[in-house]
Amino acid sequence: MNALKKKTLALILASVLALGGSAWAFNLGDLIGVVGGGFVVSAIAGPINDFINTITLNRGAKVEGHTKVVPIVSIGSGTHIGAAQVAGPRGDAINGTKAVAQIEATFQNRLRVKILVPIDSENPIQRFRRVQGVGVSAIIDLRL
Structure with missing residues (x-):
């Protein structure tokens, strides 16, 4: 990764962390062109996971198991299209989860369905x- 990409990522991450208390939304698709989706997700996974866990704890909806943030990948193309927090029991199941696959389908030509599957x-x-x-x-x- 060249120096410009590293500086850009550092600036984005600093902004996200500095404004972490605010409700921000980013379009990950825009960011993929700069540094690559998987790298971005791995770089922000820890702080985002902690943020989500704090919110759910404060709202009385704490996860009793283990959580982590992984990329969402499109089944059709394999491209990173976002990120998801997954939850499950401690151990092999959550540790073995590397991504969430998104499968899109149409039901009776009227409803768009997005199926999210934790995968290895x-x-x-x-x-x-x-x-x-x-x-x-x-x-x-993520939206810029």
Whole structure:
């Protein structure tokens, strides 16, 4: 990664962390062109995960298991299109979750359905398996 990309990422992360108390939304698609979706998600995963856990704790909806933030990947193209917090029991299930696959479908030509599946690979084009016992607890949208 060249120096310009590193500086850009550092500036974005500093802004996100400095304004962490505010409700910000980012469009991850815009950011992918700058530094790559998977790298961005891994760079902000810890602070975003802590932020979500604090909000749910304060609202009386604390997760009893373990949580982490992973990229959302499109099944059709394998591109990173966002991020999600997943929750599940401590141990192999949550540790083995590498991404959330998004599958889009239309029901009876009237309803658009987005199916979110925790998976064990960041590249669903090569192969993936559903991680049993893990669910999606939050969706993170990034918009510049």
